[in-house]
Amino acid sequence: MDKSQIEALLVGVQQGKIAVDEAMEQLRELPYSDLGYAKIDNHRALRNGYPEVIFCQGKALPHIQGIVQKMLERGERNILATRASRAVYEAVAEITGEAEYHEDARIVVVRRQPVRLKTEKPVAVVTGGTADIAVAEEAAVTAEVLGNRVERLYDVGVAGLHRLLSNTGVLFSANVVIAVAGMEGALASVVGGLVDKPVIAVPTSVGYGANFGGLSALLSMLNSCASGVSVVNIDNGFGAGYLASMINQM
Template sequence: MKKNELLIELEHVAAHKITPQQAANKLSKTDFTELNYAKIDTAREKRTGYSEVIYGAGKTAAQICGIASVMKKQGQSILVTRVIPEKAVKIQKEFPDLDYDAVAQIMTLNPKKSVHIGEIAIVTAGTSDIKVAEEAAITAEFFGNHVTRIYDVGVAGIQRLFAKLEVIRQAKVIIVIAGMEGALVSVIGGLVNQPVIGVPTSIGYGSHLNGLTPLLGMLNSCSAGISVVNIDNGFGAAFNASMINHLAVKEKIK
């Protein structure tokens, strides 16, 4: 319970509007719903502005349906990440209104139909990075952001990047997704004045080490203004970008 809510309850007790026991009952609320395999944080959106997200990998279809059922009953938006097609088929038998994107492997239900604001550019080095990019793009759109997709503009043919540079510069925050050596993040970081979020991917040959090489390359970038999320973490990049984008729009409105 937030501090101002606590004060309100205490004031109600002082004014004899409620009893101390009633106040104690309200203060003792856990703000989560417990299933035998999960504790669903039903107060997260009120607390942070973003509802709980279901990480689908490692959960059974039945478990995902159980969590989604609780969230849906409470009118919450539902975002499920890392859902393989076979599992999605089982889930949609119980929840046909959950949309599924097979590329991003994401399921969504957004009854609020949030207005999309600002601009997030999602840039990939290669076509092989699109799976991670679509996880980021759909997540960002789900959280109410305009998204511009700019795919396959890696440093091996850098003229492709320069052709899209003005479009990229119009965004308030840029997500750059790259495998191999991850050089695209440093290049873009040195060409723009927006925050850049780097996403290393597990795309590449032997010494690429399943994403470790681009991860370390991005962390060691000499371009300022770059932050880096974990390997293949399109969701994490989009979440961070959404927070930056919404803050930027709020400041502009002021």
């Protein structure tokens, strides 16, 4: 429940369209809803501007269904669920026909109303290789659902730097750049040296043995000599997309 929904509830009470007891019942659950296995943060939209996002990995399907159902009952408009398998999507689709599945991003979106762009300034999502696209799509879809225009520039890693340099228009027009790369993670430093805007680096677990599941890319990005580069956790496309949205809409 966001600020506009609370205001509508109060107006409904004033106009006699909503009973006081009904309004009190809705407000009683405003801080959080306790489902026993989960405590849904109903204040999240008021504090952060977007409802609680469901992290699906490791959760039982009935629990995910219960969380989504409760959020729907609470009037949440667009619900975002990350690290979602097709089985999760099918389970959510059983309780609402408004669910859509972004397979590459592993994201389920329950879209109850069209997403309104909050700014015309784009977020650019750039990858080193095609193996990084899953993490990049998690970032891109997250940013789009949060009301941003996203430009994608994939497979432009440093092994063929001309691919990036021939597409600098995408980088220069963006307000924030998300650089997603595995292996040695050099893409973030290269992008950071080209643009005058924030670069959010996302190390991925893509790489051979000495990549250590993304640790080498993480350390390379943390040690970048380019100014204006920040780093999120390994494979954390969602975190990068959310942060990019916050920066883009300031």
